Amino acid sequence: MDQHTRLDVILGKRIAGSLEKNLGLLTIADLLENFPRRYLQRGEFSEISSLPFDEDVTILARVISSSTRTMRARRGTITDVVISDSDEGGPVLSSVKISFFNGFNARQKLQPGVLALFSGRVGSYGGHLTLTNPDFILLDEAVTTAADAAAMAKLPIPVYSATAKLTSWTVQRAVAMVLDQADTDHWFDPIPEWLRTRERLPGLSQAYRMIHQPTSVEQCYWARKRFRYQEALVLQTALARRRAETAQEVATSRPGVLDGALTAFDAQLPFTLTAGQRRVGEELSRELATSHPMNRLLQGDVGSGKTLVALRAMLQVIDSGGQAALLAPTEVLAAQHAESIRRTLGTLTRDGLLGPGDGPSVSVTLLTGSLPTAARRQALLDAASGDADIVVGTHALLSDNVTFFDLGLVVVDEQHRFGVEQRDVLRSKADAPPHLLVMTATPIPRTVAMTVFGDLETSVLDELPDGRSPITTHVVGLVENPRWEARLWQRAREEADAGRQVYIVCPKIGEGDSLADDDGGEALALFGAPAGGDGGAQELTGVVGMLEALRAEAALQGVRVEALHGRMPPEDKSRTMAAFAAGEVDVLVSTTVIEVGVDVPNATLMVILDADRFGISQLHQLRGRVGRGRLPGTCLLVTRLEPDHPSRERLAAVAATTDGFELSQEDLKLRREGDILGARQSGGRSTLKLLRVIQDEDVIALAREDAQELVAEDPGLEGHPALRMAIENYLNPEKEAFLERG
Structure with missing residues (x-):
């Protein structure tokens, strides 16, 4: 069986259908490249106190009590099981109660002292975390291939991405069946043998077993190192081939003239x-001036x-x-x-x-x-x-x-x-x-540029021209300082009275809208998506409502206030923007339609409402609209979130520095890096599996050098059919198109 064999040939239609529906896995290769998210060992319990609310989890815990009672309102029983992350005989650190309705299997198996894996969605009842009717498996049943119990106790337990209808151990059993029946020893390895030898990497078949059925923690790390390099090599070789193909194209030379x-x-x-x-x-x-087409990425900070x-x-x-x-x-x-x-x-x-x-x-x-x-x-x-x-x-x-x-x-x-x-x-x-x-205008870390835009040569502008004034940024927390809201409009009045202009940025257009979807969209394609946390159920500020409120605001009487958003007729948008640029409008209430390119040197103050709903890079781009002349700029990031809310970290990061490259690094750390080549860009599942563009800079740089050498010697990869096939399989047409973007 080769990599393209459908899973139902080995697993049957029911299990294969579940894997396809829940995880999008169709073939043997899809399943084997669905790597474990993490590994557990018997002595390493899941930290119950930090379980994420309303998310599907797989946890390792010990049963400390079990009781069954008859329901009053309807027929049947409820089995309440309390599990803990404490070791046997040790003090109870944290615990969570699990309820099973008519749970005969749970009543029989989940006795005090039993160690088990539990998979379900974290809920809440009476102010305490709960799991209701989770799937579970006793740990001794989770590993069935080892004969020696002592050896079994040392085996790392792989934990896979799971859903409410597909548990981690179901995936684990499916992988075991595939590894038993698929002849992976005869699959072609995408990494050339000389590179494997140089980097001391395991072969493909060995690596699959090491990453899915490790006998030690060291094997996990060794296999992950191999697949991380493989990811980087496939990506970089695809990009190197594109660069080589572009170099063969013939363009018209444009050398210019001396006195033109x-x-x-x-x-x-x-x-x-x-x-x-x-x-x-x-x-x-x-x-x-050359006869080959220039293909260059020009990036630089705001202004x-x-x-x-x-x-x-x-x-x-x-x-x-x-x-x-x-x-x-x-x-x-x-x-x-x-x-x-x-x-x-x-x-x-x-x-x-x-x-x-x-x-x-x-x-x-x-x-x-x-x-x-x-x-x-x-x-x-x-x-x-x-x-x-x-x-x-x-x-x-x-x-x-x-x-x-x-x-x-x-x-x-x-x-x-x-x-x-x-x-x-x-x-x-x-x-x-x-x-x-x-x-x-979004500064891109070097490793991201190598990974995503590697087919383009990169130029960086890393200094501001003379005449650009500094921008100071402050977080305005209205929860701890509710009186500051009135001060915002007084501040706007002071700027207008001094002959300067103000931007008021809102996350949506009108009532009933979610985040604004202007004709320019939001800057979410590479960086800018909020890094977790939606700010709760707070009502977002809209341009339409804010325009009415500001025109009625006592502090702004006599100030010329207008609105700009993507749903306005084009001629109205142009007229409003022209009036603001000409100084005929004092305060512009806008969505992110003004995020890039808008240049009004007289604008000195920006107030971003519900700033926690924007990503780091988008906030950085927005504030770049002020301080574009010789007067200093001020940006106020207004939020109604509690001071300890995770999303306040983004606001603090933006307020701490105006260095866009530093912020882009922080942006990546706070967000899932897989999104860089993931669904938001290409319409498919995330391409990055193990590779992390910030942590793995050395791996990416090494793979880039290796890829350039391979393509220079063999542009068509005729001598490396497995690598060529890996590029075709790994980068489906949508993702391959994304890598060409720009």
Whole structure:
């Protein structure tokens, strides 16, 4: 039997169906690569006092009492069993009562002193944790293959992810049946033998047995080390192959000219480029001048000047006779980009009045779905004829009727909001593969970049330009300081009276909504999802209600307050944002639609309501909207959570530093790393099984070097069919597409 054999061939339809329904496991390989979450030993009891409420758990505990009584309201009995995490004969540390309705089996087997595994959902009754009708198995019955009881006592007990209808020991028994019948000794190993020997790793068949049926704790660690490296090698080899394939493509060289628009632009800049901007600019310039397509990820902290660097690259392409397209995730951001580029270009902007003899000039065209018919028709004509040098747009750029005269550079802003299909549609509008620059305002740790964006070369802007003012951030806890709520609006009034402007950010739009789903969505694709804890059942603040409340607030009488959110008509959004940028609105009540790209230097205060409902990186991006001029910025993170609530950790982390790279590391530590390649990005189950991108940096770096060597010697992996097959199996089409994102 090979890896693709369906589980029902060995396990039968009932058990195989349960594994598919509850865990999504279809084949032998699926089951064997569903590794234990942890291991228990007889002397290591589960800590009952820390059981998570309302979650499915598998725990090892000892029975300390059992009693059965007749129910009064209906026929039958209730067996109450008290279990503890104390050793036999020792003091009771923590205990939990389990109730079995008509539990004949429990009454017979769960006698005082018995050691057992219990699997069920943690509930509460009378202020105490409970398990109601859990599945259980006596420990001596959990391991059936060892003859010697003394040896059995030393065997680690694997604990698998379980559900209410599928226990850990059911999975364990299924694995045992598969290992007994599947001929894993003859399966091809994805890790080449010379690499296994160098790293002293067990072979595939041996590793499966070690990780699922270990005879010692050391075997668990050894097997996990092997599969961790295997994960890294498969991912890095897939990325290395992509880099090699890209290197074979032929692009149009865009070297620029000596006295073109880029030279004129640099000459009129009112400030000096930072060292980082010069360094990254030189990297982009060199790659644009080659005959292979540039594929580069440009990341930098909030306000580091990524758009300026991208604009200089666009001008080099324009000087070479090509066009540039900038793809933005929202109409608000696209309009902001177009206006910002025109403003930055200054006198170089071509407005139709300048003739051919007036020196270098650049035409910037906006193309969005909400443009009036005549304006849209003109924008399409300008892109197709080449009259438009830079075309800024949203998904409208991807329409079939959009064509370019000579598309030389594609710039994708906020890459995590676009899939590979969308990017490829835009790239296909060029006769030859265009150069690609992906920008992200979310700082990405080096190991994440190697794992997720390894097919792109990476440039980092790690310093702020002159003129950017510091931002101070404070957590405003209304539970411990309820009077601070009134002070918030007084603070907003003080800023308005001083001629400055204020953002008020809400997590939803109106009554009955959950978190706001603006046209830009939330920044949850890579980082930004709340790290556990939903803030309880508190009513979230909505833009609509807050707008009414602030207009009636005594402290804000006479202050111009407007709202902005994703459900507004596009023309209303544009009008409101333009008014705020022009200083005609003092206080803007908004959802996260203003999260990235919005640039209003006069905005100095941001109040984020229900801040605990946002993730670390999203809070960091939001506060980057203030302090963009020469006046310092202030961000107030308002929460109604108790001071000891776990979600307050995120707020404290954001208040403690403005270093986006440091925050992204903290973000990963607080959240499940599996989400990085998981369902939120690719629509499937999490790809990462054992690999942890923060802890396993050395493993990832080593696998990257090994993968580059393998692909350099054998681009098609003809000599490594097992590794090639592992890439095809491990990275299904959805996940493989995700790895191409940007």
